[in-house]
Amino acid sequence: MPAALDDFLWTYQSLIASLGVNGLLALSMYVVLAIGQLSLGQAAFMGVGAYASALLSLHTGLPFPLELAAAMLIPAAFALAIGAPTLRLSGVYLALATIGLGELLRIFLIQSDFTGGALGLSGIPAKAGFTLIYGCLAAATLALMLITRSRIGRAMEAIREDETAAAVSGVDLPRYKMTALVVSAMLAGLAGALNAHASSFIGPNDYGFDAAVTILSYALLGGVGSPFGSLAGALVLTLLPEILRPLQDFRLVVNGAIIVVAVLYMPHGLIPWRPLRIGARP
Amino acid sequence: MNLFRPILRTLFAAAFVTSAGFSHAADPLTIGAIEILSGPNAKYGVAIKQGFDLGVEEINAAGGVRGAPLAIAYEDSAGSKEQAINAARQLIGRAKVPLLLGPTLSTEMFAVGPIANQRQTPIIGTSTTAIGVTDIGPFVFRTSLPxxxxxxxxxxxxxxxxxxxxxxxxxxxxxxxxxxxxxxxxxxxxxxxxxxxxxxxxxxxxxxxxxxxxxxxxxxxxxxxxxxxxxxxxxxxxxxxxxxxxxxxxxxxxxxxxxxxxxxxxxxxxxxxxxxxPWFVGKSDPLNVKFIEAYRAKYGSDPDQFAAQAYDTIKIAARALNEARDLSGDAIRDALLKTKFEGVMGAFAFTPDRSPAVVSGxxxxxxxxxxxxxxx
Amino acid sequence: MLLQQIINGIVAGSAYALFALGFTLTFGVLKIVNLTYGFYFSAGAYLALFATLHGAPITLALPFAAIAAGFIAVFLDSALLSRLRRQQAPELASLMVTLGATLFLYTGMTALIGSEIQRFPLGLIESAPFRFNGASISLTQIAIVMTAGLLAAGLIGVLRATRTGLAMRAMAENPQAGELMGIDTGAIMRRVSFLCGAIAGASGVLIGLEHNAITPYMGETMALKGFAVIILGGLGDVGGALIAGLLIGLLEALTAGYISSIYKDAVGFLLLVLTLWARPFGLFGRASVRRA
Structure with missing residues (x-):
């Protein structure tokens, strides 16, 4: 590899990895938003996946794919527990319950010595390279694209547009909602595991309310019309702080302003187009 | 306690320090610094930056480093490990600074230290007091007493x-x-x-x-x-x-x-x-009195220990840069280990494992x- | 120690309740989880600080801050949300806007005035606490408890007994129908926004006084606790917010005193999750303002 390219990749290694991880997080958010629900627990699901896989890496000799599976299944169990009571109610309840989940997770991680307390876990082996991260991202995007274009996708859109009408026309609301939440928790958990094994260092304060809000902003900035919208949102909001770095103190101010303007003047996100659907009329 | 005093401080002043650092007009010797300059913990990073800036001013007034003016390229970590890591990779990989100062918090050092160490770029924490900071690797230094x-x-x-x-x-x-x-x-x-x-x-x-x-x-x-x-x-x-x-x-x-x-x-x-x-604003030795006068004149307030540690650190760094046989990581590392310095914190030298040697202070x-x- | 812990709990609980009253009202009438609400809390504290630094007594600074925060709330509501309401944009868009605005406002405030903790001038109010039976309570603390109680009672009174209150409840029930019945929904929204902003601003001043700490991010911390309070009390339920606030405050103090302070912060969120499991519409099972 030429030295200049090598330097470039080295310089932007964390950024490139973050782009992939944040893309996965945006997709995980998209899955929930696509059926008109709102979860502020994506950061918590991510944290559960990150800690689960990191602890496995540090204490066991399990093969990495099995660790990734655990990092997806454990958050899925959390999603089942939190979804059961709240998905029956209006969207706000899921949002607030997932905030509670995030804070409880943080409190647990801080007081437990096994998870390293406030100092977190370090020295996590660097098992997640670009190939793995972007492989996962591509697979998730492809799968979601196919789902969006299928009958399931049409049902999801119907739920998002009008729950009552969707239920009347025979869509099994509880099952769709729960499946979406569980899938989204699995994606977030996977993102967390990849992130932990790319950055080698995780802490209990990385998965709080702020992180949840950031993940939400990826998906909402991009729009929930298609998985690509969410991906674009993640791309913009991950690169933005880097591009705006010279603004120093005003960086986050600009970030916030961009979100406001984007939503006010583009209420359906950056990429509002819906994907063509198999069998749909043009 | 003037509520709006910091406006002046922040209004874009910070933004241009970075670009000035890369200016080619005077070909300065530029080193990197990663500090928390925004967000809830900005007070620590800003105090450190003020200490560095005062030190750089004095160093340059006295002829700079290796015949060139010294400059610091600041990157803001905002207290986030991700941003600190990206900042370190930028400074080392693209700006190719020979030496890094910071970051502000020990947690950030645990994230950034391994990266600097991997590229054999010496990094000096001025406020990283946690256990294990210098165990990260042979290029990680600190000037703050643990x-x-x-x-x-x-x-x-x-x-x-x-x-x-x-x-x-x-x-x-x-x-x-x-x-x-x-x-x-x-x-x-x-x-x-x-x-x-x-x-x-x-x-x-x-x-x-x-x-x-x-x-x-x-x-x-x-x-x-x-x-x-x-x-x-x-x-x-x-x-x-x-x-x-x-x-x-x-x-x-x-x-x-x-x-x-x-x-x-x-x-x-x-x-x-x-x-x-490790330091006290009322210490009456001449070096400290002079530092406090200069600091008050420049910023209109008293320094705290973070500013004092930063002020000494930039001078230690400048001396090592002057003494180093070239600007390679190894050379600067060796020079830092040999540096003996008398500053506002008292006598200073590094132990072989790169922490402050003198604890009598x-x-x-x-x-x-x-x-x-x-x-x- | 028990008496003092109960006092601590009631004071902290009243502070949570005070903050949550406006939060729950916003949701009850406007049907929006307005994240900028926490900013009015911070803004109120800074406005009062600004006034007191210019020599105003606290009796003047407090109403000034409350009114100014109220106007900020009206302004932000019309700048951010009225456009989305007109367009009938998805519910999530409103949340997103307030989210972006919150980031903008908190960081903007930090960039302008710094993130350093500030406090009201010493001696602004009598700080020597009243002591009895080995326990103590300060004037500010009494003010917080009284304000929370009176405000909750006042709000319930307004909602039940005035024309504006009736209009608010009608809007909570069904805005379109309300409009058809001749309610000026725009005016009601402005009034509710003003009221909520003023409540948040005033509570920011009182809590800033009590804790001797004013920071740009104080509203964010409070908002997190506020979520737990308004869910526990039932979204949109004013009386529920008061009781839920007190309950969380008391349980936190007793947990810290008799179990371990490690679990103090967990209390609110544990109650939040348990509530959703067992009584999703809050302790009192009343869903919103319409049944205030």
């Missing part, structure tokens, strides 16, 4: 000079800095034979400490040992007074409470507070009449 050197001295003074035997401990549980200081306190308290009545905790953003202090008051300790950053620390002192804990129940703080900010916020409630410090300070003074 908590493990400061806290036992403070506790010993409390025991021997003030007769403190029974203590209650109160620490910030969710912050790596205050938690790691607590770990040091716990060991030191056991080593020095204190009786610990209870150990209580609070969260970094808490402003209500009454429940914890009520419990502590009911146990009648001789002193309360506190590991907190300045904001929470001051709040604890105020709550201690409001709940009517006797004045003779001392508060003993770690590094985080050694800040003028504590006195400013807590006012008379801070009286009686004990802290250990630890001062035990007591707050009396709203001012820090050396404990008699």
């Amino acid at each position: 908590e493990a050197d400061v806290i036992p001295g403070t506790l010993r003074a409390a025991r021997d000079k003030l007769g403190v035997k029974k203590v209650a401990v109160l620490y910030g549980r969710d912050d790596a800095f205050t938690k790691s200081a607590y770990d040091v306190m716990k060991t030191a308290l056991a080593d020095l034979g204190f009786e610990v009545l209870t150990t209580e905790t609070f969260g970094a953003k808490d402003t209500d400490f009454s429940a914890q202090l009520t419990k502590i008051a009911s146990l009648h300790p001789d002193a309360i040992v506190i590991s907190a950053l300045a904001d929470a620390g001051a709040g604890i002192l105020l709550a201690k007074q409001a709940l009517g804990l006797p004045q003779n129940v001392r508060a003993i703080g770690g590094n985080g409470m050694n800040s003028p900010k504590v006195l400013e916020i807590a006012g008379p409630a801070a009286d009686g507070l004990l802290v250990g410090s 630890v001062l035990v300070l007591e707050v009396a009449g709203g001012k820090f003074a050396i404990l008699k």
